[in-house]
Amino acid sequence: MNPVTPNQTTSDAIGAAGAPSPTFSPLYQQIKGLITQSLQSGEWKPGEMIPSEVELANRFKVSQGTVRKAIDELAAENLVVRKQGKGTFVSTHHEARAHFRFLRLVPDEGVPHYPESRFIEVKRLRAPAEVARLLDLKSGDAVVYIKRVQSFGSVPTIVEELWLPGLIFKGLTAERLNEYKGPMYGLFESEFGTRMIRAEEKLRAVCAEEGDAELLKIAAGTPLLCAERVSFTYGDKPVELRRGLYLTERHHYQNDLS
Amino acid sequence: MNPVTPNQTTSDAIGAAGAPSPTFSPLYQQIKGLITQSLQSGEWKPGEMIPSEVELANRFKVSQGTVRKAIDELAAENLVVRKQGKGTFVSTHHEARAHFRFLRLVPDEGVPHYPESRFIEVKRLRAPAEVARLLDLKSGDAVVYIKRVQSFGSVPTIVEELWLPGLIFKGLTAERLNEYKGPMYGLFESEFGTRMIRAEEKLRAVCAEEGDAELLKIAAGTPLLCAERVSFTYGDKPVELRRGLYLTERHHYQNDLS
DNA sequence: AAGTGGTCTAGACCACTTT
DNA sequence: AAGTGGTCTAGACCACTTC
Numbered sequence: 001m002n003p004v005t006p007n008q009t010t011s012d013a014i015g016a017a018g019a020p021s022p023t024f025s026p027l028y029q030q031i032k033g034l035i036t037q038s039l040q041s042g043e044w045k046p047g048e049m050i051p052s053e054v055e056l057a058n059r060f061k062v063s064q065g066t067v068r069k070a071i072d073e074l075a076a077e078n079l080v081v082r083k084q085g086k087g088t089f090v091s092t093h094h095e096a097r098a099h100f101r102f103l104r105l106v107p108d109e110g111v112p113h114y115p116e117s118r119f120i121e122v123k124r125l126r127a128p129a130e131v132a133r134l135l136d137l138k139s140g141d142a143v144v145y146i147k148r149v150q151s152f153g154s155v156p157t158i159v160e161e162l163w164l165p166g167l168i169f170k171g172l173t174a175e176r177l178n179e180y181k182g183p184m185y186g187l188f189e190s191e192f193g194t195r196m197i198r199a200e201e202k203l204r205a206v207c208a209e210e211g212d213a214e215l216l217k218i219a220a221g222t223p224l225l226c227a228e229r230v231s232f233t234y235g236d237k238p239v240e241l242r243r244g245l246y247l248t249e250r251h252h253y254q255n256d257l258s
Numbered sequence: 259m260n261p262v263t264p265n266q267t268t269s270d271a272i273g274a275a276g277a278p279s280p281t282f283s284p285l286y287q288q289i290k291g292l293i294t295q296s297l298q299s300g301e302w303k304p305g306e307m308i309p310s311e312v313e314l315a316n317r318f319k320v321s322q323g324t325v326r327k328a329i330d331e332l333a334a335e336n337l338v339v340r341k342q343g344k345g346t347f348v349s350t351h352h353e354a355r356a357h358f359r360f361l362r363l364v365p366d367e368g369v370p371h372y373p374e375s376r377f378i379e380v381k382r383l384r385a386p387a388e389v390a391r392l393l394d395l396k397s398g399d400a401v402v403y404i405k406r407v408q409s410f411g412s413v414p415t416i417v418e419e420l421w422l423p424g425l426i427f428k429g430l431t432a433e434r435l436n437e438y439k440g441p442m443y444g445l446f447e448s449e450f451g452t453r454m455i456r457a458e459e460k461l462r463a464v465c466a467e468e469g470d471a472e473l474l475k476i477a478a479g480t481p482l483l484c485a486e487r488v489s490f491t492y493g494d495k496p497v498e499l500r501r502g503l504y505l506t507e508r509h510h511y512q513n514d515l516s
Numbered sequence: 517a518a519g520t521g522g523t524c525t526a527g528a529c530c531a532c533t534t535t
Numbered sequence: 536a537a538g539t540g541g542t543c544t545a546g547a548c549c550a551c552t553t554c
Contacts, residue, residue: 026542052520063544068521076334078516084521085551102515203511205463205481205504223463223481229515246463253461255513257360257487258336284523310539321525326540342540343532 031060032070039079039090040234046092046189050080053088079197093185093196102185102199102231105251107152114183115150115158120215122146122174124166131163134230134241142166146177149215157251159212163241168194194239199231203253208245216247225253289318290328297337297348298492304350304447308338311346337455351443351454360443360457360489363504364512365410372441373408373416378473380404380432382424389421392488392499400424404435407473415509417470421499426452452497457489461511466503474505483511 035056044050053071057064071088074080078101082088091098099114106112125145132139143163150158162184164172169192180187189195204226213220224245231240246253293314302308311329315322329346332338336359340346349356357372364370383403390397401421408416420442422430427450438445447453462484471478482503489498504511 028542049520054520065545066543069542071521082521083552085519085553087520087552104515198514198516201513201515203461203483203513204506205483207481221479223465225461225463225483248462255459255461256456257362257459258456286523307539312539323526324524327523329540340540341533343534343538345533345539 027062028066028069028073031056031062031067032073034060035070035074036079036234039074042193044090046090046195047094049087049089077197091195093183093189098185099183102196103183104253104255105158105246105248106254107251109250113152115152117177118149118151119174119177120147120149122172122177127163131241135163135165135238137165144169144172148177152251155250156216157247158244159215160242160244162243165239168192168239188240194233196231196240197233199229199240202228204228206245212245216245218247222247224248227253285320286324286327286331289314289320289325290331292318293328293332294337294492297332300451302348304348304453305352307345307347335455349453351441351447356443357441360454361441362511362513363416363506363509365509367508371410373410375435376407376409377432377435378405378407380430380435385421389499393421393423393496395423402427402430406435410509413508414474415505416502417473418500418502420501423497426450426497446498452491454489454498455491457487457498460486462486464503470503474503476505480505482506485511 035050038044038050050056051059053064053067056067060067071080071082075082075088078091078098080088081091093099100106100112103112103114123145124142126140127135127137127143129139131137131143132141135143137143143166146160146162146164148160148162149156150160169188172192176187176191177184185196206224206226208216208218208220208222208224210220212224213222216222216224225248227242227244227246229240229242229244230238231242233239293308296302296308308314309317311322311325314325318325329338329340333340333346336349336356338346339349351357358364358370361370361372381403382400384398385393385395385401387397389395389401390399393401395401401424404418404420404422406418406420407414408418427446430450434445434449435442443454464482464484466474466476466478466480466482468478470482471480474480474482483506485500485502485504487498487500487502488496489500491497
């Protein structure tokens with residue numbers, strides 16, 4: 001009868017004690033899963049308000065406290081944002097807040113701001129073995145390849161290559177990218193229904209090769225910070241491979257250990 | 259009468275409603291502050307169990323739920339660790355668990371393990387202006403300077419310099435460092451009563467200079483990942499400045515964006 | 517005034533560990 | 536059996552936002 005199966009019965013049997021659940025997990029985790037499904041399915045879109053805690057508690061036939069704990073975890077994972085007095089909202093990449101979660105390169109002096117993009121190349125190709133492996137595709141599957149240069153106040157600072165699953169990013173063209181202002185993740189979210197949740201980065205120091213040195217207007221051999229990123233959407237599904245080369249003479253990669 | 263001043267009264271006046279608190283903040287935040295004070299003062303030492311939630315609730319004259327929320331946050335900040343059925347314990351750097359929170363350099367292949375240290379230099383000197391600024395000292399104050407090389411399976415991979423406030427790390431000598439096995443943070447915690455809570459790192463790519471190249475047995479000019487770290491103890495007090503140069507040919511700096 | 521999230525309480529029971 | 540943290544509920548009130 002209940003949408004969810006509590007793993008324990010209340011002293012006074014208000015909620016009907018369901019059959020013993022085969023897959024044991026706390027009630028609030030099950031609620032969290034159900035809410036996540038609604039987020040993933042697009043029932044509530046990025047930027048929109050989700051139903052209030054009371055409403056969700058009624059829908060799922062659990063107490064408000066249980067819904068609260070589920071939402072607490074979703075908020076900790078940045079899937080939703082709570083705003084006192086207003087409601088709980090689906091996170092979106094269309095906010096200054098979210099921009100710097102995935103851009104860690106900040107100027108040595110002054111306040112961080114977002115760089116301008118110039119796209120060098122946008123094409124479709126068959127995934128090389130390494131790319132396929134990291135994106136969980138089959139070798140030879142279609143992928144979109146993007147190469148761009150990003151500049152801070154007309155100083156070219158980042159050379160970046162991206163590989164995206166062709167199936168998901170069908171209509172992605174240079175025009176779409178050029179029209180769009182702001183972080184690509186905003187475009188991906190709005191136009192392709194794919195929201196980046198988290199990412200893993202591997203950082204190395206490398207020497208600038210000829211071509212990249214030209215794009216950054218520096219000497220070949222200049223040391224660059226190389227960041228290889230795999231980004232994940234709902235269900236820990238990898239949906240982006242990114243390789244960035246950062247010029248770190250006036251900027252640095254900021255990281256907090258905690 | 260109460261050790262803490264609730265900011266709201268209960269419907270049935272069980273806890274005596276104290277005078278209105280001048281500095282408004284949620285009750286559980288005040289409890290969290292009191293617990294943090296006890297951690298900082300050493301009332302409960304690293305590795306030890308802190309009083310149970312029920313006991314703390316009695317001590318502070320609040321409900322267990324309020325203590326729970328305070329401890330939840332302390333656990334999220336890694337100041338304590340909860341263990342179901344056993345109790346809540348003060349975090350310590352003497353655990354494999356903690357080691358890799360502050361060492362992010364992992365091998366490209368295989369499982370991470372902890373490097374061996376060889377100390378090149380340990381001496382006391384007067385803080386240069388830059389060091390003093392970052393450690394919140396006065397220029398010329400005494401600091402301990404340490405230089406070491408760290409190796410993974412006999413392959414030198416990290417050259418590291420450290421600056422520590424001389425006042426706190428009075429008796430720190432090369433002998434003490436050589437005797438000690440494991441991460442320095444364990445030594446700092448046990449012998450100097452200073453526990454590193456969190457750190458900020460700035461990463462750059464640089465070229466190996468003569469001296470460092472020799473220590474790492476590489477050619478001068480090899481690109482190295484430079485990590486400048488400021489570590490903080492209780493009260494966000496900076497107590498360590500560290501500059502590491504990482505050879506990233508067989509290793510990389512691992513980072514999760516979330 | 518009404519609706520939202522945020523705090524606090526009290527009590528029950530569950531899961532895990534130790535005695 | 537006793538003690539610990541973990542889950543769940545129900546209800547009250549506070550703080551903030553909007554109408």
